[in-house]
Amino acid sequence: MVCAAQLRDSLGDTAGALDDLEKAIVMTEVRRNALPFLGWLRHGTPIGTILLRLSGHVASPWLDTVVQAAAGSTDIVHHYSARTPPPDPAPGDPGHQALTPRERDVLAELARGATYADIAAAHFIAESTVKTHVSSLYAKLGVSRRSEALATARRERLI
Incomplete structure (x- = not known):
């Protein structure tokens, strides 16, 4: 209640x-x-x-x-909410821009195989907002596809 x-x-x-x-x-x-x-x-x-x-x-x-x-x-x-620490950049490497908490939430949902509609429903946001977060994620990770984003995120210990 x-x-x-x-x-x-x-x-x-x-x-x-x-x-x-x-x-x-x-x-x-x-x-x-x-x-x-x-x-x-x-x-x-x-x-x-x-x-x-x-x-x-x-x-x-x-x-x-x-x-x-x-x-x-x-x-x-x-x-107690899930938090993903940003990666430690290598010496001399500026690293990726830090992900926002919502971008980390969306990334975690993508990793579990959720669709944009699933993510929108789970986080009480519009599907277009999910697409905006995904675009921002791709730009920050320097990738152009979900599979690349997940591989990069795993390599950098974001998920």
Whole structure:
């Protein structure tokens, strides 16, 4: 329910998001389980933002406790998301331009054989945006095909 609230809020359904979050507060209050409120989504509204909004509408000691715990901390997904370190360029070699986090996400999806439509759906972006990221990837890696990009990425330990 918490993840649904994050997504609904990011899509503009604030009332639905608050309703989902209020249900989650009620369901977790008995066992005092704050785990669902750690922020498991990368593409939704940060959970702390929605919790603060809900605290203005609902009076609950458990909600106050969760809001205080979430204050000032980032969502857990940011601590555990996959990160690919940039390659170390050889001495005298300027190396490739650093890939953006989204380009690294797209590269990982390409490596697992995903289509542009699959990548777009998985990352909540338009297919044309995926194509833009792939073009940028190809330019940064100095390649012109997916197979070359994957071979270069493996050689340089990007994937």
